[in-house]
Amino acid sequence: MRNVICARCVKCGREYEAVPNLTDCACGGILDIVYDYDYIRSVLSKEKLAARRKLSMWRYRELLPVEERSPDPELRVGWSPLYEAPRLAERLGLNRLWIKDDGLNPTASLKDRASAMVVVKAREAGAEVIACSSTGNAASSLAGNAAAAGLKTYIFVPARAPKGKVAQLMSFGATVISVRGSYEDTFELSKAAIERWGWYNRNAAINPYLSEGKKTVGLEILEQLNWQVPDYVAISVGDGCTIAGLWKGLKDLYAIGFIDRLPKLISAQAAGCCPINRAVETGEPWRPMEENTLADSIAVGVPRNADKAIAAIRESGGLTVELTDAEIMDAQKLLGESCGVFGEPAGVTGTAGIKKLREQGRLPADSTVVSVVTGNGLKDVANAIAARGEPLSCPSDMERLLEAFAARGICP
Amino acid sequence: MRNVICARCVKCGREYEAVPNLTDCACGGILDIVYDYDYIRSVLSKEKLAARRKLSMWRYRELLPVEERSPDPELRVGWSPLYEAPRLAERLGLNRLWIKDDGLNPTASLKDRASAMVVVKAREAGAEVIACSSTGNAASSLAGNAAAAGLKTYIFVPARAPKGKVAQLMSFGATVISVRGSYEDTFELSKAAIERWGWYNRNAAINPYLSEGKKTVGLEILEQLNWQVPDYVAISVGDGCTIAGLWKGLKDLYAIGFIDRLPKLISAQAAGCCPINRAVETGEPWRPMEENTLADSIAVGVPRNADKAIAAIRESGGLTVELTDAEIMDAQKLLGESCGVFGEPAGVTGTAGIKKLREQGRLPADSTVVSVVTGNGLKDVANAIAARGEPLSCPSDMERLLEAFAARGICP
Numbered sequence: 060m061r062n063v064i065c066a067r068c069v070k071c072g073r074e075y076e077a078v079p080n081l082t083d084c085a086c087g088g089i090l091d092i093v094y095d096y097d098y099i100r101s102v103l104s105k106e107k108l109a110a111r112r113k114l115s116m117w118r119y120r121e122l123l124p125v126e127e128r129s130p131d132p133e134l135r136v137g138w139s140p141l142y143e144a145p146r147l148a149e150r151l152g153l154n155r156l157w158i159k160d161d162g163l164n165p166t167a168s169l170k171d172r173a174s175a176m177v178v179v180k181a182r183e184a185g186a187e188v189i190a191c192s193s194t195g196n197a198a199s200s201l202a203g204n205a206a207a208a209g210l211k212t213y214i215f216v217p218a219r220a221p222k223g224k225v226a227q228l229m230s231f232g233a234t235v236i237s238v239r240g241s242y243e244d245t246f247e248l249s250k251a252a253i254e255r256w257g258w259y260n261r262n263a264a265i266n267p268y269l270s271e272g273k274k275t276v277g278l279e280i281l282e283q284l285n286w287q288v289p290d291y292v293a294i295s296v297g298d299g300c301t302i303a304g305l306w307k308g309l310k311d312l313y314a315i316g317f318i319d320r321l322p323k324l325i326s327a328q329a330a331g332c333c334p335i336n337r338a339v340e341t342g343e344p345w346r347p348m349e350e351n352t353l354a355d356s357i358a359v360g361v362p363r364n365a366d367k368a369i370a371a372i373r374e375s376g377g378l379t380v381e382l383t384d385a386e387i388m389d390a391q392k393l394l395g396e397s398c399g400v401f402g403e404p405a406g407v408t409g410t411a412g413i414k415k416l417r418e419q420g421r422l423p424a425d426s427t428v429v430s431v432v433t434g435n436g437l438k439d440v441a442n443a444i445a446a447r448g449e450p451l452s453c454p455s456d457m458e459r460l461l462e463a464f465a466a467r468g469i470c471p
Numbered sequence: 472m473r474n475v476i477c478a479r480c481v482k483c484g485r486e487y488e489a490v491p492n493l494t495d496c497a498c499g500g501i502l503d504i505v506y507d508y509d510y511i512r513s514v515l516s517k518e519k520l521a522a523r524r525k526l527s528m529w530r531y532r533e534l535l536p537v538e539e540r541s542p543d544p545e546l547r548v549g550w551s552p553l554y555e556a557p558r559l560a561e562r563l564g565l566n567r568l569w570i571k572d573d574g575l576n577p578t579a580s581l582k583d584r585a586s587a588m589v590v591v592k593a594r595e596a597g598a599e600v601i602a603c604s605s606t607g608n609a610a611s612s613l614a615g616n617a618a619a620a621g622l623k624t625y626i627f628v629p630a631r632a633p634k635g636k637v638a639q640l641m642s643f644g645a646t647v648i649s650v651r652g653s654y655e656d657t658f659e660l661s662k663a664a665i666e667r668w669g670w671y672n673r674n675a676a677i678n679p680y681l682s683e684g685k686k687t688v689g690l691e692i693l694e695q696l697n698w699q700v701p702d703y704v705a706i707s708v709g710d711g712c713t714i715a716g717l718w719k720g721l722k723d724l725y726a727i728g729f730i731d732r733l734p735k736l737i738s739a740q741a742a743g744c745c746p747i748n749r750a751v752e753t754g755e756p757w758r759p760m761e762e763n764t765l766a767d768s769i770a771v772g773v774p775r776n777a778d779k780a781i782a783a784i785r786e787s788g789g790l791t792v793e794l795t796d797a798e799i800m801d802a803q804k805l806l807g808e809s810c811g812v813f814g815e816p817a818g819v820t821g822t823a824g825i826k827k828l829r830e831q832g833r834l835p836a837d838s839t840v841v842s843v844v845t846g847n848g849l850k851d852v853a854n855a856i857a858a859r860g861e862p863l864s865c866p867s868d869m870e871r872l873l874e875a876f877a878a879r880g881i882c883p
Contacts (some may be wrong), residue, residue, distance in 0.1 A: 133554060134811050163547075165572070167849060206810070222856045235860065235863065238860075239866045399614075401579075443635070452648075469646060
């Protein structure tokens with residue numbers, strides 16, 4: 060990889076050769092991939108990019124830590140649509156607003172970006188099996204992307220994992236191990252198994268390539284905006300890996316001179332589980348929290364990428380905001396009815412955060428803002444059902460329909 | 472519309488001016504849009520297409536019945552990925568096989584192509600409200616695409632409609648009317664309401680523009696194959712509108728000289744609900760059937776586009792095949808584990824059909840085949856759960872994991 064210099068621990072600064080099966084630092088810190096931006100500047104230009112027909116995350120290969128000879132993986136990950144949302148901008152009292160719908164990735168979440176990257180790195184490592192412990196989007200994206208590549212997966216889930224998610228994993232042919240115990244028990248068994256059989260490791264905060272895959276969401280937003288930098292980019296935060304990846308992508312573009320300033324990040328967490336935001340707000344080290352939110356994809360009480368995330372929010376001069384479950388579910392409807400975008404609860408939390416920041420007067424009206432929707436609403440229909448209530452009901456009779464409309468104040 | 476000559480009834484041949492709010496013929500037959508292919512040939516070339524960056528169904532505007540001045544609608548519909556599936560081809564004993572994953576459309580089904588078209592035509596008609604009766608993908612795609620366009624929707628569903636689907640509609644801000652009665656009662660009330668308030672009509676087999684939107688799936692397949700014509704295109708069939716649209720797209724390309732032969736269609740229906748296939752097989756007129764299949768999106772006992780569909784299958788010299796629910800759910804797993812594509816039951820029925828035709832010896836081994844996946848598996852998680860069974864279960868203990876692996880014959 061001519062574009063990569065090394066991997067460096069974000070905690071102690073120790074440097075490692077960027078081999079394909081990197082894990083974390085001996086000190087326990089997470090590694091960060093360090094690029095040779097001079098080299099990248101010499102091989103990549105905006106014009107070169109603009110001429111590329113390949114509309115996936117792999118159009119940015121000069122900025123990605125993969126061998127030049129490695130083929131693109133099978134599924135079409137990335138280049139999700141960025142919609143301008145003028146009606147929603149008006150409702151929220153904002154200058155301009157765009158929605159990046161990453162729920163339209165192959166397995167319906169932003170996590171596909173990390174899993175696609177992992178598939179390439181596993182192949183470079185000569186691995187035929189990838190493993191992780193997760194109940195959610197990381198697991199389904201790994202199972203789907205690996206299946207398409209002909210790689211086997213072992214996925215460890217706690218026994219409480221929702222049956223629907225397990226069924227999706229099994230449909231992708233993953234070997235799913237349901238661990239009778241807590242999430243921590245599950246993680247430990249996966250760790251022991253990964254060591255024993257030498258499987259490629261897709262656990263977040265172990266594998267530093269995950270956030271390099273995720274950073275492509277930031278690269279795309281800026282290219283889709285024709286390199287006009289928005290004032291803010293809002294995104295939901297759980298483990299911290301995604302917002303850290305987003306920030307890495309934005310900084311890459313700044314480093315190679317494609318943009319001349321950086322947006323501020325808006326870190327949106329659930330009020331019932333916000334250890335990263337709390338650390339940013341108090342200036343103290345992060346502390347574990349309970350996981351009291353229905354937004355399961357960001358219900359992470361012990362975020363393993365907290366260090367990278369907190370640094371990103373601080374560096375950007377960003378904003379933090381915490382949302383109740385009711386505010387999150389309201390944002391799902393707001394986004395659906397104004398933009399036709401259906402996001403899962405964690406997926407719409409960034410949009411909920413923008414609304415709340417506007418109400419609190421913390422986000423100026425003249426701002427330009429991008430909101431990243433990180434996952435598809437079809438991932439969690441149960442909460443949508445609970446939030447939406449009952450539709451109007453009537454027999455097949457026009458008079459009764461007129462009455463029902465009148466009773467609800469509907470004037471067709 | 473310089474590219475459109477008129478709309479012509481497929482039953483009696485009567486011709487109509489192609490106004491935006493076309494419905495069906497006075498004789499009750501469905502209309503078909505008739506194009507001026509000489510004109511289209513003079514304005515569209517393969518080279519012109521290849522140069523277009525717009526990767527959505529709207530890259531084919533010369534072949535679509537929309538006014539030149541009409542803007543593209545808001546959501547990014549179409550240009551879904553076409554994956555070559557060499558491992559699945561090998562398993563099925565086929566020369567080459569491709570999977571067109573239309574479950575990656577904005578509301579996760581091929582129906583978005585029709586709804587996006589309807590949004591454009593409704594605007595051309597000056598309508599601000601669109602209505603339909605449906606419980607499924609037609610409804611959710613209409614609600615989503617219309618919401619993005621700032622248009623209102625009234626959607627009539629029978630009271631038995633699954634709550635999840637209703638919640639999705641309500642998240643898009645649709646006014647949902649749950650009709651206490653049969654599907655027929657629901658349709659009748661929607662019809663009366665559409666007439667009373669003059670809403671734009673998105674009911675299939677009333678609005679002839681729907682299949683013109685759907686035909687873009689055929690246009691894309693051929694362009695993505697670089698105009699190399701496959702021997703067969705397999706797709707699931709319910710109402711008949713989709714396979715008729717697919718055929719229309721293929722014939723369009725033949726008419727303008729972009730391809731020099733036509734593929735054969737494979738019409739895959741559920742064994743428990745196959746009125747269109749039965750008509751093709753017996754040569755008799757189609758007759759209503761009960762709707763005995765879990766593949767809800769193709770459980771259509773009274774197909775309103777049967778005439779167009781039967782003509783398409785016959786014209787193409789195509790094959791028909793009927794699948795049991797078990798065969799459908801097996802295909803879901805086959806597609807998931809070999810391609811990383813998760814389709815809803817109706818979505819994978821085409822692939823199930825290919826497998827069965829190979830087993831029956833009706834599909835030659837040297838064939839090249841495209842299978843269209845019409846909807847995302849996340850639309851119907853309940854059936855996936857029921858089909859996949861239980862994962863391996865064990866405590867967080869390596870010895871017990873080894874025992875569990877051995878018991879299932881898993882050798883990591």
